[in-house]
Amino acid sequence: MQIKCLIIATYFLIPQLIMADQNFGIAVHGGAGVMKNLSEERRTKIEEKVNETLTKAYKILNDGGTSMDAVEFVVSEFEDSPLFNAGKGSVYNSNEVQEMDASIMNGKDRSAGAVASVRNVKNPIKLARKVSELTEHIMLVGDGAYEFAKNIGETIVDSDYFYSEKNLKRLRKAKDKLVSSNIIHDKIGTVGAVAIDKNGNIAAATSTGGMTNKMPGRVGDSPIIGSGTWAQNGVCGVSTTGHGEFFIKYQVAREVCARMEYMNKSISDSSEEILMELKDINAYGGLIAIDSEANISMPFNTHGMIRGSVSNKTNINVAIY
Amino acid sequence: MQIKCLIIATYFLIPQLIMADQNFGIAVHGGAGVMKNLSEERRTKIEEKVNETLTKAYKILNDGGTSMDAVEFVVSEFEDSPLFNAGKGSVYNSNEVQEMDASIMNGKDRSAGAVASVRNVKNPIKLARKVSELTEHIMLVGDGAYEFAKNIGETIVDSDYFYSEKNLKRLRKAKDKLVSSNIIHDKIGTVGAVAIDKNGNIAAATSTGGMTNKMPGRVGDSPIIGSGTWAQNGVCGVSTTGHGEFFIKYQVAREVCARMEYMNKSISDSSEEILMELKDINAYGGLIAIDSEANISMPFNTHGMIRGSVSNKTNINVAIY
Numbered sequence: 001m002q003i004k005c006l007i008i009a010t011y012f013l014i015p016q017l018i019m020a021d022q023n024f025g026i027a028v029h030g031g032a033g034v035m036k037n038l039s040e041e042r043r044t045k046i047e048e049k050v051n052e053t054l055t056k057a058y059k060i061l062n063d064g065g066t067s068m069d070a071v072e073f074v075v076s077e078f079e080d081s082p083l084f085n086a087g088k089g090s091v092y093n094s095n096e097v098q099e100m101d102a103s104i105m106n107g108k109d110r111s112a113g114a115v116a117s118v119r120n121v122k123n124p125i126k127l128a129r130k131v132s133e134l135t136e137h138i139m140l141v142g143d144g145a146y147e148f149a150k151n152i153g154e155t156i157v158d159s160d161y162f163y164s165e166k167n168l169k170r171l172r173k174a175k176d177k178l179v180s181s182n183i184i185h186d187k188i189g190t191v192g193a194v195a196i197d198k199n200g201n202i203a204a205a206t207s208t209g210g211m212t213n214k215m216p217g218r219v220g221d222s223p224i225i226g227s228g229t230w231a232q233n234g235v236c237g238v239s240t241t242g243h244g245e246f247f248i249k250y251q252v253a254r255e256v257c258a259r260m261e262y263m264n265k266s267i268s269d270s271s272e273e274i275l276m277e278l279k280d281i282n283a284y285g286g287l288i289a290i291d292s293e294a295n296i297s298m299p300f301n302t303h304g305m306i307r308g309s310v311s312n313k314t315n316i317n318v319a320i321y
Numbered sequence: 322m323q324i325k326c327l328i329i330a331t332y333f334l335i336p337q338l339i340m341a342d343q344n345f346g347i348a349v350h351g352g353a354g355v356m357k358n359l360s361e362e363r364r365t366k367i368e369e370k371v372n373e374t375l376t377k378a379y380k381i382l383n384d385g386g387t388s389m390d391a392v393e394f395v396v397s398e399f400e401d402s403p404l405f406n407a408g409k410g411s412v413y414n415s416n417e418v419q420e421m422d423a424s425i426m427n428g429k430d431r432s433a434g435a436v437a438s439v440r441n442v443k444n445p446i447k448l449a450r451k452v453s454e455l456t457e458h459i460m461l462v463g464d465g466a467y468e469f470a471k472n473i474g475e476t477i478v479d480s481d482y483f484y485s486e487k488n489l490k491r492l493r494k495a496k497d498k499l500v501s502s503n504i505i506h507d508k509i510g511t512v513g514a515v516a517i518d519k520n521g522n523i524a525a526a527t528s529t530g531g532m533t534n535k536m537p538g539r540v541g542d543s544p545i546i547g548s549g550t551w552a553q554n555g556v557c558g559v560s561t562t563g564h565g566e567f568f569i570k571y572q573v574a575r576e577v578c579a580r581m582e583y584m585n586k587s588i589s590d591s592s593e594e595i596l597m598e599l600k601d602i603n604a605y606g607g608l609i610a611i612d613s614e615a616n617i618s619m620p621f622n623t624h625g626m627i628r629g630s631v632s633n634k635t636n637i638n639v640a641i642y
Binding site: 140 | 433437456463467468535547548569570575579584
């Protein structure tokens with residue numbers, strides 16, 4: 001009888017001991033680019049929002065919640081804020097319309113969901129997760145994605161919800177600059193999160209309004225699994241921000257994990273190296289990455305990147321420059 | 322004077338000698354899946370079409386043409402044929418509409434173009450190449466891609482062009498089967514080509530009508546750079562066909578090259594290994610791959626894959642089973 005009790009106790013205790021050993025944490029970003037136009041007031045607002053959201057997301061993980069729930073929470077919070085280029089704060093395309101992209105991936109089974117070029121959906125990241133969970137597909141775009149959103153009761157908002165005088169001005173500025181063939185340096189912005197939970201499951205999520213003055217229907221790296229988002233248990237989770245076309249051509253999100261998996265690089269070596277290589281070819285942006293031990297890397301090759309992280313072994317850290 | 326002539330002669334001869342050393346070739350596919358319903362007549366037609374197209378594409382390369390021109394030629398020929406699930410032969414989505422995806426990548430500079438969920442465009446692969454060459458973007462989807470096609474004068478056709486009684490029957494069969502939750506084994510089909518030219522430039526292209534009964538707006542792996550299409554000079558070019566969602570989750574096209582680049586695997590070891598791993602998780606399909614020495618690998622884990630290849634060191638080879 002005593003032996004039986006011991007076996008039963010061991011059976012229940014071992015998983016908890018394993019769980020206690022598992023480090024957990026989360027990293028978030030709010031876009032990379034030239035931050036010189038950031039007022040002191042706006043900077044404070046952004047830092048407060050990142051801090052507050054990170055704190056709540058960490059609580060989800062600390063309470064035993066999943067990394068999928070934590071990253072979806074962060075990204076949807078950022079989508080609801082006008083401070084970031086995603087959801088409510090999305091920039092305008094060349095037709096003065098917001099078309100949004102988002103994706104989410106679960107490292108446990110590599111299940112993934114993505115939406116691209118969707119309009120009037122309040123939270124593209126929630127829709128992306130629904131694509132993963134409710135359909136046999138990974139990616140839905142355009143009208144099809146919108147119809148799916150309506151059919152499953154996702155929150156639809158009218159175009160006024162996304163109205164932003166600031167973003168309209170940015171569009172007009174971009175159009176003027178485009179005429180003189182200058183590169184717009186401040187157009188890169190995206191939000192994202194990567195996390196690992198107490199069960200060792202890694203998740204990643206990314207959402208964006210894309211580039212100011214992009215062509216209608218343009219899709220960047222954010223909704224592309226492997227380019228903007230990647231999650232692979234035992235290796236890493238990555239969310240990127242930057243000039244999307246380059247991040248597609250260099251498969252940045254998966255590349256961080258590939259170099260860890262096949263070249264035994266650490267998460268910081270792998271991600272910093274890739275960002276340096278991108279800089280060499282004038283490809284600008286940044287990324288956040290987390291490995292299976294909750295080590296976090298957040299390199300960027302731009303003037304700044306809105307970012308923050310916290311884990312069971314590191315304090316909360318929020319920074320822009 | 323003699324020395325001058327020698328220098329000039331050497332200057333012109335050396336590149337030609339280098340070019341003469343460069344092996345070149347092309348591989349094509351017309352989809353993988355269960356081929357048991359293929360009549361003798363249809364099988365002959367397919368083999369003839371593949372043979373004829375390969376012969377013309379090889380002539381492009383042999384005459385000094387680019388791998389980009391060769392792969393675009395093959396894929397657009399297959400798009401114009403009702404024999405394949407791409408362009409004219411595209412299968413129907415659940416709304417009885419054809420929505421097509423395509424992508425093309427140039428290994429020389431990693432430039433790429435993709436379109437997804439486009440309707441009424443006669444040759445999605447040509448449109449994908451135009452996205453790469455005429456815009457600063459890589460991917461355009463839905464209405465935006467259609468508007469771009471119209472604006473640049475790409476051939477637009479009405480829906481009758483794509484009408485197929487056979488494909489409509491397949492859709493209805495799929496809908497019936499879906500009700501009883503059976504998996505449709507014969508729904509996977511895509512066309513693609515990979516090539517390396519006399520200058521050592523690798524290109525890859527893929528085009529599809531997707532899955533029968535797919536949701537409107539569903540995008541598979543074919544237009545996803547890294548999943549369905551990849552080209553990287555010095556390493557390899559890949560085009561895939563199969564259950565697209567799995568090919569996205571496993572980044573199959575780039576993965577073939579990643580294992581060659583980081584694990585020093587041969588093209589056949591890398592691509593065969595990946596196809597076996599996919600089979601282990603019930604993910605079915607195939608791929609064609611070419612390396613920088615024009616070695617070609619065409620593995621599949623299905624009943625058959627329509628395929629063919631030819632290079633300066635191997636004879637033309639066309640097969641299905």
